[in-house]
Amino acid sequence: MATSHKRISVTQATLPPFDEYIEEIKPLWESHWITNMGEKHHEFELMLKEYLNAENISLYTNGHSALEGILEALQLGADGKKNVITTPYTFASTTHAIVRKGLNPVFADINETTFTIDPSSIEELITDDTCAILPVHVYGNPCDVESIQQIADKHGLKVIYDAAHAFGVKWKGESIIRFGDASILSFHATKVFNSIEGGAVCFADTDLEKPLNQWKNFGITGPESVEYIGGNAKLNEFSAAMGICNLRHIEESIAKRKKIFEAYFENLNEVPGIRVFKFPQDAKPNYSYMPILLDEEYVLTRNELFSILAENSILTRKYFFPLVTDYACYKDKFSSSNTPVAKKVADNILTLPMYPDLPLDEVDRICKLIKNPRS
Ligand SMILES: *Cc1c(COP(=O)(O)O)cnc(C)c1O
Helix, strand or coil, X not given: CCCCCCCECCCCCCXXXXXXXXXXXXXHHHHCCCCCXXXXXXXXXXXXXXXXXXXXXXXXXXXXXXXXXXXXXXXXXXXXXXXXXXXXXXXXXXXXXXXXXXXXEEECCECCCCCCECHHHHHHHCCCCEEEEECECHHHCCCCHHHHHHHHHHHCXXXXXXXCCCCCCEECCEEHHHCCCEEEEECCCCCCCCCCCCEEEEECCHHHHHHHHHHCECCEEECCEECCCCCECCCCHHHHHHHHHHHHCHHHHHHHHHHHHHHHHHHHCCCCCEEECCCCCCEECCCCCEEEEECCCCCCCHHHHHHHHHHCCECCECCCCCCHHHCCCCCCCCXXXXXXXXXXXXXXXXXXXXXXXXXXXXXXXHHHHHHCCCC
């Protein structure tokens, strides 16, 4: 067993130079204003708005609360229509947000090449109870935004994208967050871009600004007035400062990821039974994850490969496995057999280590093992 190597994690949080962060937080010792929409919060919001070409943006304490915030601000379900069409091939957050807001998730299947929601399986699920579509740009891969919008327009539905994986992604030259009524982003430590924890809603309708900003601060609308039953989801100044620093280096960080992706691609593309995930031509990707899909032609099962890599100190993830519909908290209500493509992908997917400082010789070592796992 080759355990002499350093342990390689599936991801590693990106940090700015230490001194740069210290410079950034110094003013906080003057102002003592460390949360509640201070100077750093304001500056971070403006920088993001420009970088993402967002019409409007509201920062949140994390991606999940941003998602709950926009579902609340759009008042989905208030007219009795409570069904939200979404994908089971995602992280727990997407479905939990829908359910926690008193709405019903309705699961459409995914496309077998892109792993994003399949527009042709959306329409047959629409009923008089449907209020919205909530797709996910899985691994930063843009959904079929044009077809989804067409369906939404035809049936008068809102479209909210879970863009937690898609920071900085473009589709046909346009920022991915410009599609649909709103998109949520996550700035969690494990994502392409982080503010330690953090998130945002990017949205088209300026009227949503007030409810979104007030919802994250207990619904407080003035010194002596509270108009909404809001929660607390404010991004603090230390997180905003981390976001400001990391944003200065984002292009460099994505460029490093691209090199790693290309090294993996070159090594693994021709291996029988392995499909390396490819981004569509019209997308500017962010290389957030490194998923490979195995089929019967490969010499091992997904779980066997996972174990062999782990024995060699290479930590991968079965991301996304299990499907949301197979979670203990959902399996009695939903069936993963209704979404056979998603089920198959979940059973055969493996995401490999991917982060900007992953050395290229480690990528080669990982690929050698995948090519000859029993050597
Ligand atoms: C990370 C993630 C979220 C939640 O973001 P947090 O910032 O961790 O709350 C939501 N959806 C998807 C698909 C994610 O990967």
